[in-house]
Amino acid sequence: MNYKEKYDxxxxxxxxxxxxxxxxxxxLDYTYPERSDQHMLELKRTKKFDLDASYDYMPHxxxxxxxxxxxxxxxxxxxxxxxxxxxGLKIHGxxxxxxxxxxxxxxxxxxxxxxFMWDYLCVLKAIRPHISYFPAxxxxxxxxxxxxxxxxxxxxxxxxxxxxxxxxKHGLDEVVESGKWLHVFPEGSLWYFYPDxxxxxxxxxxxxxxxxxxxxxxxxxxxxxxxxRKLFGKGPFVDLHISEPIYADKSLSPRAAADELRARAYxxxxxxxxxxxxxxxxxVDQNIDxxxxxx
Numbered sequence: 001m002n003y004k005e006k007y008d009x010x011x012x013x014x015x016x017x018x019x020x021x022x023x024x025x026x027x028l029d030y031t032y033p034e035r036s037d038q039h040m041l042e043l044k045r046t047k048k049f050d051l052d053a054s055y056d057y058m059p060h061x062x063x064x065x066x067x068x069x070x071x072x073x074x075x076x077x078x079x080x081x082x083x084x085x086x087x088g089l090k091i092h093g094x095x096x097x098x099x100x101x102x103x104x105x106x107x108x109x110x111x112x113x114x115x116f117m118w119d120y121l122c123v124l125k126a127i128r129p130h131i132s133y134f135p136a137x138x139x140x141x142x143x144x145x146x147x148x149x150x151x152x153x154x155x156x157x158x159x160x161x162x163x164x165x166x167x168x169k170h171g172l173d174e175v176v177e178s179g180k181w182l183h184v185f186p187e188g189s190l191w192y193f194y195p196d197x198x199x200x201x202x203x204x205x206x207x208x209x210x211x212x213x214x215x216x217x218x219x220x221x222x223x224x225x226x227x228x229r230k231l232f233g234k235g236p237f238v239d240l241h242i243s244e245p246i247y248a249d250k251s252l253s254p255r256a257a258a259d260e261l262r263a264r265a266y267x268x269x270x271x272x273x274x275x276x277x278x279x280x281x282x283x284v285d286q287n288i289d290x291x292x293x294x295x
């Protein structure tokens with residue numbers, strides 16, 4: 001019996017109980033990589049983009065702030081309505097942000113699975129009015145998206161230069177320490193509409209521990225595309241789920257606290273996607289080398 005058949009049985013049981021099951025497995029013709037941190041996305045690099053220690057990873061200046069404000073207006077007036085139309089975006093759990101509004105004024109770190117090209121825009125709609133920063137794959141900046149990525153808060157990840165990497169990490173430190181919002185895709189790569197949560201890389205959890213910031217797990221699950229919106233694409237509709245903020249356990253050492261926070265966030269993200277302990281694809285082993293894709 002394959003994963004789909006096992007979940008068909010579970011979904012029938014849930015239906016009889018009258019509960020809502022957010023888990024949906026598409027039947028699209030995607031071939032997922034063998035390693036969970038390997039990208040499916042292939043971008044044509046149209047220009048060379050050099051990153052070194054002198055690059056301004058965390059831009060400042062009045063003009064940059066003005067452009068960010070203009071983009072925020074454009075997102076609200078144009079982009080978010082389009083996302084609703086083309087991706088059937090539904091957001092669940094915004095009350096978890098409103099409930100903790102005061103404690104989130106000093107900034108937060110959000111994490112989510114990475115499941116299609118523009119899912120970061122879904123995150124921005126979910127956390128509005130905040131506009132966060134996010135570490136971004138360097139090829140995104142070499143494919144013609146560079147100005148757009150930059151204004152949205154993309155911070156390019158250097159490749160192979162230890163001095164550039166140190167400057168990049170300093171930029172992330174500045175984002176978190178200054179009370180801004182940071183978003184990370186800790187799975188480490190994009191897999192189109194993959195229904196399960198892949199292992200989470202540990203780095204972001206160390207930032208949450210180091211700076212004592214609230215961590216907000218976000219997950220994206222799917223439902224079948226229906227109606228006239230089939231004209232806008234073949235991918236499933238998107239449901240975005242927002243957890244309540246969680247914090248590191250201060251009674252533990254920094255390393256142990258980061259590990260515990262990572263495990264807790266992983267469990268929450270799976271639960272929000274309708275994947276529960278005992279289900280066929282529920283996972284606790286976050287060693288990427290051990291992960292076996294489920295589709």
